[in-house]
Amino acid sequence: MKSYKDYTQLILKINGQIRKVIVSPNDTLLHVLREKLGLTGAKPGCENGDCGACTVLMDGKPVKSCIILAVEAEGHEITTIEGLKDTPIQRAFVEESAFQCGYCTPGFIMNCHAMLNTIPDADYDTIKEWLSSNICRCTGYEEIKKAVKKAQKIAGGL
Amino acid sequence: MGSIGISAVRKEAKDKVAGRLKYLNDYNSPDLLYGALKTSTFAHGRIKSIDISEALKMPGVRAVLTGKDLPYRFGIYLGDKPPLAIEKVRYYGEPVAAVVADSQREADEAVEAIKVEYEALEVINSPTEALADSAVLIHENMDEYPHIDAIRPEPGSNIANRTKIRKGNIKEGFEKSHVIVEETFSFPPSDHVAMETRAAVAEILGDGRIVIHSTTQAPFVVKNLMGAYFGVDPGKVTVIAHAIGGGYGGKAGMQLEGLVYLLSKAVGGKKVKLVNTREQDMITSPGHIGLEAKARIGASKEGELMAAELLFMFDSGAYADYAVNISRAAAIGCTGPYRVPNVWCDSLCVYTNHPFATAYRGFGHIELAFVIERTMDILADKLNMDSMELRMKNAICKGDTTPTQSLLDSNTGDLKACIKRTAEMIGWQEGSRVVTEDGKIRAKGFGCLWKAPAMPTNTDAGAIITFNEDGSINVHCGVVEIGQGIKTGFAQIAAEKFGIDVEQVHVIMDVNTSISPHDWATAASRGLMMGGRAILSACEDAISQIKHTASQVLRCPEEDLHVWGGRVFIKEEEHIGLLVKDVALGYVYPDGNAIGGQVIGRGKYISRRLTGIDPDTGKGNPALEWTLGAQAVELELDPTDCSYRIIKAACTMDVGKLINPAMARGQIAGGMAMALSFARQEGFEFNDRGHVINRDLRSYKTLRIGDAPEYLVDYVETPQGDGPYGARGLGEQGVIGIPGALANALSRALGVPFNHLPLTPESLWKKRRDNR
Numbered sequence: 018m019k020s021y022k023d024y025t026q027l028i029l030k031i032n033g034q035i036r037k038v039i040v041s042p043n044d045t046l047l048h049v050l051r052e053k054l055g056l057t058g059a060k061p062g063c064e065n066g067d068c069g070a071c072t073v074l075m076d077g078k079p080v081k082s083c084i085i086l087a088v089e090a091e092g093h094e095i096t097t098i099e100g101l102k103d104t105p106i107q108r109a110f111v112e113e114s115a116f117q118c119g120y121c122t123p124g125f126i127m128n129c130h131a132m133l134n135t136i137p138d139a140d141y142d143t144i145k146e147w148l149s150s151n152i153c154r155c156t157g158y159e160e161i162k163k164a165v166k167k168a169q170k171i172a173g174g175l
Numbered sequence: 176m177g178s179i180g181i182s183a184v185r186k187e188a189k190d191k192v193a194g195r196l197k198y199l200n201d202y203n204s205p206d207l208l209y210g211a212l213k214t215s216t217f218a219h220g221r222i223k224s225i226d227i228s229e230a231l232k233m234p235g236v237r238a239v240l241t242g243k244d245l246p247y248r249f250g251i252y253l254g255d256k257p258p259l260a261i262e263k264v265r266y267y268g269e270p271v272a273a274v275v276a277d278s279q280r281e282a283d284e285a286v287e288a289i290k291v292e293y294e295a296l297e298v299i300n301s302p303t304e305a306l307a308d309s310a311v312l313i314h315e316n317m318d319e320y321p322h323i324d325a326i327r328p329e330p331g332s333n334i335a336n337r338t339k340i341r342k343g344n345i346k347e348g349f350e351k352s353h354v355i356v357e358e359t360f361s362f363p364p365s366d367h368v369a370m371e372t373r374a375a376v377a378e379i380l381g382d383g384r385i386v387i388h389s390t391t392q393a394p395f396v397v398k399n400l401m402g403a404y405f406g407v408d409p410g411k412v413t414v415i416a417h418a419i420g421g422g423y424g425g426k427a428g429m430q431l432e433g434l435v436y437l438l439s440k441a442v443g444g445k446k447v448k449l450v451n452t453r454e455q456d457m458i459t460s461p462g463h464i465g466l467e468a469k470a471r472i473g474a475s476k477e478g479e480l481m482a483a484e485l486l487f488m489f490d491s492g493a494y495a496d497y498a499v500n501i502s503r504a505a506a507i508g509c510t511g512p513y514r515v516p517n518v519w520c521d522s523l524c525v526y527t528n529h530p531f532a533t534a535y536r537g538f539g540h541i542e543l544a545f546v547i548e549r550t551m552d553i554l555a556d557k558l559n560m561d562s563m564e565l566r567m568k569n570a571i572c573k574g575d576t577t578p579t580q581s582l583l584d585s586n587t588g589d590l591k592a593c594i595k596r597t598a599e600m601i602g603w604q605e606g607s608r609v610v611t612e613d614g615k616i617r618a619k620g621f622g623c624l625w626k627a628p629a630m631p632t633n634t635d636a637g638a639i640i641t642f643n644e645d646g647s648i649n650v651h652c653g654v655v656e657i658g659q660g661i662k663t664g665f666a667q668i669a670a671e672k673f674g675i676d677v678e679q680v681h682v683i684m685d686v687n688t689s690i691s692p693h694d695w696a697t698a699a700s701r702g703l704m705m706g707g708r709a710i711l712s713a714c715e716d717a718i719s720q721i722k723h724t725a726s727q728v729l730r731c732p733e734e735d736l737h738v739w740g741g742r743v744f745i746k747e748e749e750h751i752g753l754l755v756k757d758v759a760l761g762y763v764y765p766d767g768n769a770i771g772g773q774v775i776g777r778g779k780y781i782s783r784r785l786t787g788i789d790p791d792t793g794k795g796n797p798a799l800e801w802t803l804g805a806q807a808v809e810l811e812l813d814p815t816d817c818s819y820r821i822i823k824a825a826c827t828m829d830v831g832k833l834i835n836p837a838m839a840r841g842q843i844a845g846g847m848a849m850a851l852s853f854a855r856q857e858g859f860e861f862n863d864r865g866h867v868i869n870r871d872l873r874s875y876k877t878l879r880i881g882d883a884p885e886y887l888v889d890y891v892e893t894p895q896g897d898g899p900y901g902a903r904g905l906g907e908q909g910v911i912g913i914p915g916a917l918a919n920a921l922s923r924a925l926g927v928p929f930n931h932l933p934l935t936p937e938s939l940w941k942k943r944r945d946n947r
Contacts, residue, residue, distance in 0.1 A: 062453065066873075117660065148880045154421050157847060
């Protein structure tokens with residue numbers, strides 16, 4: 018196992034690009050993304066893994082970047098909201114008004130995106146299970162459910 | 176196509192789904208210094224010593240401050256709160272020291288090195304305890320605190336405000352009553368849980384000007400209070416509010432701004448950022464008020480309300496902040512939306528050793544409605560009447576008077592129509608309690624709502640409209656975008672007035688108090704109505720300027736011209752006209768001569784004919800408008816373990832006029848979700864030392880997607896005559912009737928009265944066991 022002691026250079030693959038960054042071994046991935054790479058789409062909401070606002074993808078799987086160390090991300094493909102461009106779920110979020118203040122939105126979209134890539138025909142129980150890791154305080158979740166359904170239709174070419 | 180009543184897409188939608196919209200904490204720069212707070216581990220204690228010597232030696236530390244360094248008292252209505260505790264702490268989580276360092280990590284590490292010794296004082300854990308004769312005083316020097324006239328503190332007690340309502344003759348009212356019910360109610364303090372925690376950045380420029388960036392719903396209030404607290408000319412203070420990641424009232428008033436200014440001052444005016452952790456946002460910064468209440472309501476045999484005697488004892492926590500005005504607002508609307516000829520209400524704001532309270536969606540009304548709506552159901556049971564019918568019978572309407580004896584005018588919404596529609600949507604006639612084949616209980620509960628803005632009598636709004644070379648419009652208004660979609664609503668109002676597409680109206684998202692026209696605050700659900708009026712007025716001003724210039728070119732009277740669809744033209748001869756874009760920045764004749772200059776539309780609105788209330792009777796006219804509505808909840812409960820699932824939440828609201836249906840529905844359904852979460856599962860848990868046990872989002876559980884019910888939302892549109900296109904406020908109202916409706920459904924389901932929140936399955940199970 019690789020050990021890190023002091024500030025060290027990491028090579029991270031983020032949104033398909035190679036990014037070199039100096040980190041402390043106890044820097045979270047969220048901190049490095051936001052403060053060192055200017056990728057502020059992932060949001061701190063609780064920094065305790067409870068709210069999902071910081072969700073990014075690691076090798077396609079949603080992870081909470083506030084409880085992952087940056088050094089753990091080395092060698093993995095990281096995708097942040099900045100790496101998504103006009104995806105079906107982003108379009109569906111706009112069309113279904115699936116956000117209000119928008120602060121939880123990047124985390125929700127990353128989680129939805131991963132779910133739809135993993136289980137394109139996710140049923141309601143699956144949607145509930147996946148998206149229960151994110152908190153939205155503005156909507157009553159109704160529009161988010163609709164947006165997932167719409168994204169499934171968009172992706173299915175309907 | 177018109178622009179009112181369409182679900183125009185939010186102006187900032189694309190940026191939000193791309194993660195590009197910047198919130199305050201997304202702005203970083205190398206010149207920033209970072210603040211961190213040391214907070215109290217005692218709920219009530221004397222500070223024996225604070226040792227900052229180790230912290231000062233830590234790397235990167237620029238300053239360490241304690242209460243002794245900052246001889247100030249803050250408080251929007253009552254000046255009771257030092258920025259850092261002085262001599263004693265009054266709640267668990269209160270800031271006692273602050274560090275400024277080169278990085279957040281260094282600031283956090285230095286905080287750990289500060290050592291504080293306390294001597295424990297008796298902890299007051301409820302309003303009842305605080306009101307006992309033997310109770311210790313949380314604020315011994317209350318008589319020295321400055322306060323506004325509308326607030327009436329009682330020095331020598333723990334009462335920060337008492338508002339009285341005396342309408343009719345309460346004694347006679349009860350004498351005429353055939354049925355009287357009396358009950359007590361309570362819920363603990365809780366939190367807003369906006370997903371973005373509060374943050375502020377301050378710097379002091381070379382000439383002494385102060386620039387503050389803040390997650391604030393009330394930049395103009397902050398500017399003004401900075402002046403009042405620190406003796407600074409408000410003109411030398413600039414407050415900038417970017418888009419906010421959820422407010423719900425928790426980002427109104429003064430939050431971190433005063434303290435972060437003092438931190439900047441301590442490091443020579445350098446730019447300092449202070450961001451709450453989630454835990455600090457929940458308990459160090461203020462949350463939702465708690466309540467203990469007693470209600471006694473009398474009615475005739477036929478169910479006509481005769482008298483209401485109400486005692487509200489709000490749990491303000493350690494400081495008054497907005498709580499003193501919440502208790503006042505609750506008195507003003509104390510009866511809920513019902514006609515009651517005889518009313519006695521004392522609404523108290525009581526200090527305890529809990530985290531302090533500030534504005535929360537519903538502002539006094541969600542709290543009073545829980546008390547009233549539960550009491551209405553208890554009364555209906557005693558009268559052997561259908562609870563919906565009892566509400567219908569007593570629904571307040573035009574011509575009735577409010578508890579402050581103010582007459583409801585022709586702008587009053589149609590509550591009866593709302594009750595009728597909600598009963599239809601929830602299927603009330605099909606039965607409010609049904610046992611299913613698998614032994615589960617399906618139950619329904621009703622709850623009505625009303626709300627008026629609680630705001631100063633001179634609350635105002637302003638708007639400025641300018642034009643671009645393509646004829647498109649820029650709309651600038653000081654209401655803050657907190658997720659409610661107000662900027663888009665404003666664009667729709669302007670687009671409708673000019674007969675152009677919403678796409679041709681641009682909005683200025685940030686509010687800057689040195690640039691934006693004055694606006695009271697993004698609170699009280701008054702943004703749409705008051706900001707909307709200001710925008711209409713700015714449009715009219717711009718239109719008259721366009722006509723003035725065009726009349727010279729077209730050689731016709733100004734009053735014969737019409738502006739619509741990007742043109743200014745003669746009404747009866749539409750082909751004779753000019754493009755607005757050729758006029759709005761000054762008209763240029765073919766020979767090069769120019770006239771008119773640019774059009775700058777100025778608009779304003781100030782609330783109409785409001786007054787304070789009489790200190791002894793509450794008589795007065797404090798309400799700009801009342802939004803009325805009716806709500807209901809249906810749930811399915813498993814009687815074996817009292818677990819339950821909320822199936823439906825319904826609301827019909829008289830919104831006056833729908834401006835944007837998708838956003839209105841979002842506000843109302845979102846409000847219902849927030850209130851269901853609050854009533855079912857939220858509330859701080861305290862140990863016997865007054866510590867908050869559940870101060871993170873793992874132990875303080877908010878509603879998740881799997882708990883969300885189906886929402887049924889409908890509208891009645893009785894125009895608000897003085898509102899923009901007839902619209903009135905709807906942002907907060909969705910929360911108000913829901914806690915009562917949920918408690919009513921559960922009480923009906925189990926045949927046990929549930930008068931205390933939160934209504935967790937465990938609490939239901941215990942109450943049922945105790946009742947047997």
